[in-house]
Amino acid sequence: MVSVKELVELKCLRSIPLNYVCLKNSEDSILYSENENIPTIDFSQLTSSNLNERFNAIQQLGDACRDWGFFMLINHGISETLRNEVLRTSHMFFNLPEKEKMEYAGQDVFDPIKYGTSFNVMEEKTLFWRDFLKCYVYPHFDAPSKPPDFRETLEEFSTKGREVAKGLLKGISLSLGLEEKYIHERMKVELGSQVLAINCYPPCPNPELAMGLPAHTDHGLLTLLMQNEFDGFQVQWNGKWIPVHPLPNSLLINIGDHMEILTNGKYKSVVHRAVVNGKGTRISVGTAHGPSLDTHVGPVPELLADHNPPAYRAIKYRDYIRLQQTNQLNNKSCLDRIRI
Numbered sequence: 520m521v522s523v524k525e526l527v528e529l530k531c532l533r534s535i536p537l538n539y540v541c542l543k544n545s546e547d548s549i550l551y552s553e554n555e556n557i558p559t560i561d562f563s564q565l566t567s568s569n570l571n572e573r574f575n576a577i578q579q580l581g582d583a584c585r586d587w588g589f590f591m592l593i594n595h596g597i598s599e600t601l602r603n604e605v606l607r608t609s610h611m612f613f614n615l616p617e618k619e620k621m622e623y624a625g626q627d628v629f630d631p632i633k634y635g636t637s638f639n640v641m642e643e644k645t646l647f648w649r650d651f652l653k654c655y656v657y658p659h660f661d662a663p664s665k666p667p668d669f670r671e672t673l674e675e676f677s678t679k680g681r682e683v684a685k686g687l688l689k690g691i692s693l694s695l696g697l698e699e700k701y702i703h704e705r706m707k708v709e710l711g712s713q714v715l716a717i718n719c720y721p722p723c724p725n726p727e728l729a730m731g732l733p734a735h736t737d738h739g740l741l742t743l744l745m746q747n748e749f750d751g752f753q754v755q756w757n758g759k760w761i762p763v764h765p766l767p768n769s770l771l772i773n774i775g776d777h778m779e780i781l782t783n784g785k786y787k788s789v790v791h792r793a794v795v796n797g798k799g800t801r802i803s804v805g806t807a808h809g810p811s812l813d814t815h816v817g818p819v820p821e822l823l824a825d826h827n828p829p830a831y832r833a834i835k836y837r838d839y840i841r842l843q844q845t846n847q848l849n850n851k852s853c854l855d856r857i858r859i
């Protein structure tokens with residue numbers, strides 16, 4: 520395996536190798552203006568003791584999940600110091616000698632720690648301009664022991680991320696007219712799986728020809744994402760792409776496939792991608808929150824009706840992850856495979 524970082528640094532690249540050239544069709548290049556109408560949710564209002572404030576925030580959350588499947592979250596309680604430390608130590612991880620990182624070059628989707636490049640190198644003809652580290656951080660915490668402070672920082676960040684996800688899942692349950700703990704209990708989130716994915720997109724000599732991560736949806740219930748000073752995240756909305764410039768101190772939140780399945784399509788798993796730039800290394804850190812791996816997930820009966828029959832077949836979360844991660848992304852959502 521040759522990482523993108525290695526490619527950029529060792530070969531002093533002037534142009535990208537042909538196997539990284541992603542041909543885009545014309546629709547792929549149509550952009551809205553930056554941040555166009557993207558909703559913002561205030562986490563402190565969502566958890567407020569002022570009932571009126573809370574009620575309004577829950578309604579806004581429901582609207583954002585239904586109409587967008589994506590929003591920016593402010594006042595989430597994860598400190599700037601911690602976020603900067605996660606970004607700093609992540610950067611240091613990718614700066615380790617390749618030999619040390621390769622100790623984590625796992626083969627299987629469920630390896631507790633996996634360092635890799637592109638998305639699924641075994642399946643892809645066109646490679647993506649991305650190196651990554653994935654760690655299962657809950658129920659059992661795993662992370663590399665190098666560089667110094669990396670493990671501790673990731674553990675603290677993962678714990679804080681779970682608190683935010685828990686608060687959002689309560690708000691989402693209420694917004695659906697369900698009890699506050701409904702999703703949490705039904706999805707066995709206390710035993711659920713949390714995966715931390717750190718993406719590294721080195722500067723690219725032809726950013727318009729390469730792709731960091733192609734259009735896809737995330738498999739879990741919710742993903743929380745943050746990044747360093749370089750933008751690159753885009754969400755698909757009404758067939759066009761919106762480049763996202765996160766509000767200062769905000770987290771980007773995606774609804775994932777399992778929330779779409781659970782709500783029988785009411786809340787949308789948003790299609791998104793990561794583009795690359797020629798200026799500097801972009802780092803993004805996502806934490807994906809899902810049910811326990813052995814949970815069978817299908818649409819919840821309380822949300823079904825004669826006029827709203829199940830639109831997805833139930834599947835074990837573990838099987839769904841394998842389905843998504845062992846195939847090519849093909850610019851498609853894996854949900855297409857289980858739609859009835």
Ligand SMILES: O=C(O)CCC(=O)C(=O)O
Nearest residue numbers: 716718751752793803805
């Ligand atoms: O790097 C980004 O902005 C997006 C990353 C992402 O979508 C993912 O890791 O699933």
Ligand SMILES: [Fe+2]
Nearest residue numbers: 735736737791
């Ligand atoms: Fe994603």
